[in-house]
Amino acid sequence: MAVGLGPLPTLHPVAGFELGIASAGIKRVGRKDVVVMRCAEGSSVAGVFTLNAFCAAPVILAKQRFQGAIRYLLTNTGNANAGTGTPGLIAAARTCDKLAELAGVDANSVLPYSTGVIGEPLPVEKIEGAMQAALDDLSEDNWAQAATGIMTTDTLPKGASRQFEHEGVTITVTGISKGAGMIRPNMATMLGYIATDAKVSREVLQNLLLDGANKSFNRITIDGDTSTNDCCMLIATGKADLPEITEANGPLFAALKQAVLEVCMEVAQAIVRDGEGATKFVTVEVNGGANHQECLDVGYTVAHSPLIKTALFASDPNWGRILAAVGRAGVPDLDVSKIDVYLGEVCIASGGARSVSYTEEQGSAVMAREEITIRIELGRGVCSETIWTTDLSHEYVKINAEYRT
Incomplete structure (x- = not known):
């Protein structure tokens, strides 16, 4: 739907x-x-x-x-x-x-x-x-x-x-x-x-x-x-x-x-x-990049991660998957101690670790929404980029498995 x-x-x-x-x-x-x-x-x-x-x-x-x-x-x-x-x-x-x-x-x-x-x-x-x-x-x-x-x-x-x-x-x-x-x-x-x-x-x-x-x-x-x-x-x-x-x-x-x-x-x-099988509309906002390309690299790595997309479908605030995606996006000399990650208004990670104020209940409440924002603050500069994506559901697999039948 x-x-x-x-x-x-x-x-x-x-x-x-x-x-x-x-x-x-x-x-x-x-x-x-x-x-x-x-x-x-x-x-x-x-x-x-x-x-x-x-x-x-x-x-x-x-x-x-x-x-x-x-x-x-x-x-x-x-x-x-x-x-x-x-x-x-x-x-x-x-x-x-x-x-x-x-x-x-x-x-x-x-x-x-x-x-x-x-x-x-x-x-x-x-x-x-x-x-x-x-x-x-x-x-x-x-x-x-x-x-x-x-x-x-x-x-x-x-x-x-x-x-x-x-x-x-x-x-x-x-x-x-x-x-x-x-x-x-x-x-x-x-x-x-x-x-x-x-x-x-x-x-x-x-x-x-x-x-x-x-x-x-x-x-x-x-x-x-x-x-x-x-x-x-x-x-x-x-x-x-x-x-x-x-x-x-x-x-x-x-x-x-x-x-x-x-x-x-x-x-x-x-x-x-209207993405195939989508149950979530997801905004990935990357701020504080040294240039626009590294913001896009981080944003797309997060948006394309099957682990993140399936967690979104399950409404599971598995924030470690987001950190892993940011870390493998290929940004040179990335200082993880400067990075903050948010689910909606909730800070889930700061200084390279779980935020001291974060609770699983807060994360679950955000992930239960149909529209979710993942915000990543890189702390490297003034550039920003925003990408829009979906979760990955059983229905997506079904639609594409049966596309020609």
């Missing part, structure tokens, strides 16, 4: 960005598993992609094309089209060609996205057969339906929306994401789509997305696995009646940056809250 994740909030339509959903029956007859998104002509498009060397065929094509004049985004679920070699690239290109033919645009203006089982041939004919229905369904109001259409092992759709005013004009930023397992950023299987009606140059938009992703999608982990298919796209349609943002400064840029970051953060954390 998703931790603290309820129904979708209001997802405001973005002028110039339409979404259409259809059923191709890729894994199950009747399931809405094809989503087409149409960008207004002249839109700017930014993207960040997985760093997995075995990146999927659609990722390869999207990376090659996204800096051009983009009009359509085509997503299918149920099949990742990854580990499929040259035939996979041909299949991805073929789906783009077909959508371009139906929409009357150049094939290079279509970006493909896939998520699902790795290593299986893409069912091109099924996807092609659903395209016209998706095109006929295009609407600026279809964000919620699209959020459901891109799901795989997700239990709930994920989305967020923000609006702000600038000189009497309302600017909208709306986004959706999918992902519940195989989540470990680099980029960070997740997909994210965010759109705004602001007019933004491509260079500024790309840097805006990079910054937003680094503070959100690149700070989440469920199981430490970087997917072959991770992508996040940011589209600026330019339909708001305001001047184009061409520089990363000024009040309009600052307000847009904040709105984009908030949407990125909300949909990224929703992925963690």
Whole structure:
């Protein structure tokens, strides 16, 4: 059951960005598993992609094309089209060609996205057969339906929306994401789509997305696995009646940056809250680092430890496992006598040993919560980083053991 994740909030339509959903029956007859998104002509498009060397065929094509004049985004679920070699690239290109033919645009203006089982041939004919229905369904109001259409092992759709005013004009930023397992950023299987009606140059938009992703999608982990298919796209349609943002400064840029970051953060954390089999939403906060990288090294070592994650599932305040993870994170010349570790508001370890004020009852009370913060004070400098993760439950093993059956 998703931790603290309820129904979708209001997802405001973005002028110039339409979404259409259809059923191709890729894994199950009747399931809405094809989503087409149409960008207004002249839109700017930014993207960040997985760093997995075995990146999927659609990722390869999207990376090659996204800096051009983009009009359509085509997503299918149920099949990742990854580990499929040259035939996979041909299949991805073929789906783009077909959508371009139906929409009357150049094939290079279509970006493909896939998520699902790795290593299986893409069912091109099924996807092609659903395209016209998706095109006929295009609407600026279809964000919620699209959020459901891109799901795989997700239990709930994920989305967020923000609006702000600038000189009497309302600017909208709306986004959706999918992902519940195989989540470990680099980029960070997740997909994210965010759109705004602001007019933004491509260079500024790309840097805006990079910054937003680094503070959100690149700070989440469920199981430490970087997917072959991770992508996040940011589209600026330019339909708001305001001047184009061409520089990363000024009040309009600052307000847009904040709105984009908030949407990125909300949909990224929703992925963690809906982590496969998750019963806990866990914040790992590392402060006092000499640099940001060592904070991340400590944070991810804690977040990826199976011993810590299973203790979280059992609500067991086994604080020794946290100390062991911090100690093996690879931080050079780490002085454990300066380190304090907290579970929530409770100091569990200080000066390299159990805190004199700590009791097992205090630790158990914190670990019984659905939302837990593990805070580590390194005492080495002024840098901080925060990572969000989950526990590791029986259900996670069951979901992934039965994923293809």
